[in-house]
Amino acid sequence: MATRPGDYTHFKSIVPLKRVSIGTKYWRYYDYGPKSVPPLICIPGTAGTAEVFYKQILTLSSKGYRVIAADAPPVWSHQEWVNSFEKFLDTIGVHHVHIYGTSLGGFLAQLFAHYRPRRVQSLVLSNTFLDTREFAAATTWSSLITWTPEFLLKRYILSGIRDGPQEPLIADSIDFVVSQLETLSKKELAARLTLNTTVGAIGQVLVPDSDITIMDTNDYCATPQALREEVGVRYGGARKAVLKTGGDFPFLSRADEVNLHLQLHLRRVGVEALVVTKGPGGSDDSAQGEDGRGFLQHPDLGMPPAEGGTGEGSSTSSSNSSASEAYRQKAGLGNEWTMCPCNATDWDSRKKFPLDLLVAASIEATIQGHGLPNDGLLGGSKVSIMRYWQLAMYNLY
Amino acid sequence: MATRKRTLLKVIILGDSGVGKTSLMNQYVNKKFSNQYKATIGADFLTKEVQVEDRLVTMQIWDTAGQERFQSLGVAFYRGADCCVLVYDVNVMKSFENLDNWRNEFLIQANPSDRENFPFVVLGNKVDIDGGNSRVVAEKKAKGWCTSKGNIPYFETSAKEDLNVEAAFQCIAKNALKNETEEEIYLPDTIDVNNGGSQSKSTCEC
Structure with a gap:
C-alpha cells in the first residue's frame, strides 16, 4: 500500500x-x-x-x-x-x-x-x-x-x-x-x-x-x-x-x-x-560517527519515504529491536542533504550555512503546505463521526 | 462581560544577514542593544503587547535568519502574517538591492489573499554608523523604491541609538492591524468573538 x-x-x-x-x-x-x-x-x-x-x-x-x-x-x-x-x-x-x-x-x-x-x-x-x-x-x-x-x-x-x-x-x-x-x-x-x-x-x-x-x-x-x-x-x-x-x-x-x-x-x-548535518561547506560532519543511528535529514521530505513493504509489518510489533531497525532503515535512506535542492537563481551569493534544524523543518512544512495531506481516516467521506453522534442523539430524544 | 478574543498580529522581519533585524526587534521589545553580532539560527520570535489606536493587541514578531535562502524557510513562518518588515543596511548597497527579492519571496511564500495591498514596511537601518559618512544608499533612492512598490512606508532607523524604532513599529502595528481587520471581514465564518454559547457549559477538554 x-x-x-x-x-x-x-x-x-x-x-x-x-x-x-x-x-x-x-x-x-x-x-x-x-x-x-x-x-x-x-x-x-x-x-x-x-x-x-x-x-x-x-x-x-x-x-x-x-x-x-x-x-x-x-x-x-x-x-x-x-x-x-x-x-x-x-x-x-x-x-x-x-x-x-x-x-x-x-x-x-x-x-x-x-x-x-x-x-x-x-x-x-x-x-x-x-x-x-x-x-x-x-x-x-x-x-x-x-x-x-x-x-x-x-x-x-x-x-x-x-x-x-x-x-x-x-x-x-x-x-x-x-x-x-x-x-x-x-x-x-x-x-x-x-x-x-x-x-x-x-x-x-x-x-x-x-x-x-x-x-x-x-x-x-x-x-x-x-x-x-x-x-x-x-x-x-x-x-x-x-x-x-x-x-x-x-x-x-x-x-x-x-x-x-x-x-x-x-x-x-x-x-x-542529534542530527547529522552535512552542509555544503562540509564543516559540520562531526556527529556522523554515530554508527548510523544519527538521524539524517532527507533532502526534501523531512522523512525518508517507506520503501516497499519490507519490514513494515514487523515494525508494528512492540520489541525494541524492530524500533532500532526502523531507525537504521531511516538513517540508511536519507543520505545527506544539502542546502536547498531547488537551485534557483542564487541571488544571495553569501556564504551558506549548514542548514539549521528549523529551516529543515520548514522545508518539510513547505511540502506539507503544498501537499495538503488528508489525514481524515474516514476514507474521503466528510461526514464526520461527530455529526453522526449528534444525529444519533438527536433521534434518541 | 464576554471576554473578547485577543487580537494577534504576526509580523515577519526580513532582510540580508547583518542588517540588524534581530537588533531592531530587541531594541523594540526589550529596549536593549548589543554590539556583538550573533547570527540568528533559523528563526525566533518575540511578543509584545501594544496599544494601537484604542486597541490592545499582541504583536508576534518573527525574526528570520538572513543567511538562509528564503525558500528554505517554509510556510509555517509566514502563515497568517499581517505585515512584512523589510530591512536593509543604508551602508550596504547589496542589502538594498536585495529588497526586491525578499519582497517577492515573501509574496510567493506567504501567498497573501491581496498581494497588491499587503502591508510592507521598509526600514533603512544603521544610519548612525560613522555619522552617516559611510552611507551608500540615499534616502531619496530608498523612498523611490518604496513609492514604486505601492507606497510602502519607509523609516530610517538605528537600533543602536534607538532612533525611529518605536515610530517604525507603531506604523508596522497599525498596518498589520488594518490587514488583520480586513481578513476578519473576508472570513466571517471563522470569527467567533463570543466564544459560542454552546461551549460555555462544556466540561470536557479535548
Whole structure:
C-alpha cells in the first residue's frame, strides 16, 4: 500500500506502538527518535490518544529529537495519575522530562511538575487550565460517570468540540480525533472524564517561567478563555507562542507551526537534537560517527519515504529491536542533504550555512503546505463521526 | 462581560544577514542593544503587547535568519502574517538591492489573499554608523523604491541609538492591524468573538 511520507498510514508503518505494564494496568505509548536525547513527552487531552501526536513524532524525530506520546491506562484520581506516570517513566528509563500537554494533558503535566519538581525540566502548555473546579461544577452527574453508557460519555466529550463549518485542516483534525475517540473503551473514557471533573488545582510549580512555553490557539478552543488566561498569568514570564488559528487540535491542524514552536522551545531549554548535518561547506560532519543511528535529514521530505513493504509489518510489533531497525532503515535512506535542492537563481551569493534544524523543518512544512495531506481516516467521506453522534442523539430524544 | 478574543498580529522581519533585524526587534521589545553580532539560527520570535489606536493587541514578531535562502524557510513562518518588515543596511548597497527579492519571496511564500495591498514596511537601518559618512544608499533612492512598490512606508532607523524604532513599529502595528481587520471581514465564518454559547457549559477538554 502506498504511503505518503508524513501521513498517518506512513506513521503506523514505521513507528511501533509499545505497551508497558504498571501494576495491573498498561500504558500505551510511542517512543521515537534517538535515545540519547532527552525526550519530549506528549500528553493528550480528554478526547486524544497517543496517536494524535503522530505529526510531532514524525517531524521532530526526523530532526533528531526523541518524542514520546503516551496514553495513561484508566486511573481514577489525579494522585493516581501522577504515581502511574512516574512509574511509567521509571519503567521506560526516562528520568528528566520535557512535557507537552494539551488541555487535560497540560493540567496533568503541571500536576506532575508540582508533585515531582525535580523530574520536570520544561513545559509546553497548550489550551489548558490550572484548576478543574469549573468542569467539576458543570458536571453535576460526575458521580455517575462510571455508570454512564459509553455512547453518552462519547457524546459528552464531543460536545466540547465546536460544531459548524470548519476549514479543511481543522475539519480533518476533528475527524481524526473523533476516530481516535472511537478506539477508547468505556472505562478509558470514564477515567478521563473523571480526571477532568475531579476538583483539583495546580499548586506551586518550580519550573522557571523561562522554561515554559504557552501555546494557545487564538481562534477558539474548548477550554474557556478565562481559564487559559489564568495559565498565562500564573506563568507570567513564560513564552507566549500564540497560534492565530488551529482550533482544539493544533498539533494536527497546524502541525508545522506547532512543530516549529516545539523545536524553538526545546532549543531554548537546551535540548540538543542529534542530527547529522552535512552542509555544503562540509564543516559540520562531526556527529556522523554515530554508527548510523544519527538521524539524517532527507533532502526534501523531512522523512525518508517507506520503501516497499519490507519490514513494515514487523515494525508494528512492540520489541525494541524492530524500533532500532526502523531507525537504521531511516538513517540508511536519507543520505545527506544539502542546502536547498531547488537551485534557483542564487541571488544571495553569501556564504551558506549548514542548514539549521528549523529551516529543515520548514522545508518539510513547505511540502506539507503544498501537499495538503488528508489525514481524515474516514476514507474521503466528510461526514464526520461527530455529526453522526449528534444525529444519533438527536433521534434518541 | 464576554471576554473578547485577543487580537494577534504576526509580523515577519526580513532582510540580508547583518542588517540588524534581530537588533531592531530587541531594541523594540526589550529596549536593549548589543554590539556583538550573533547570527540568528533559523528563526525566533518575540511578543509584545501594544496599544494601537484604542486597541490592545499582541504583536508576534518573527525574526528570520538572513543567511538562509528564503525558500528554505517554509510556510509555517509566514502563515497568517499581517505585515512584512523589510530591512536593509543604508551602508550596504547589496542589502538594498536585495529588497526586491525578499519582497517577492515573501509574496510567493506567504501567498497573501491581496498581494497588491499587503502591508510592507521598509526600514533603512544603521544610519548612525560613522555619522552617516559611510552611507551608500540615499534616502531619496530608498523612498523611490518604496513609492514604486505601492507606497510602502519607509523609516530610517538605528537600533543602536534607538532612533525611529518605536515610530517604525507603531506604523508596522497599525498596518498589520488594518490587514488583520480586513481578513476578519473576508472570513466571517471563522470569527467567533463570543466564544459560542454552546461551549460555555462544556466540561470536557479535548
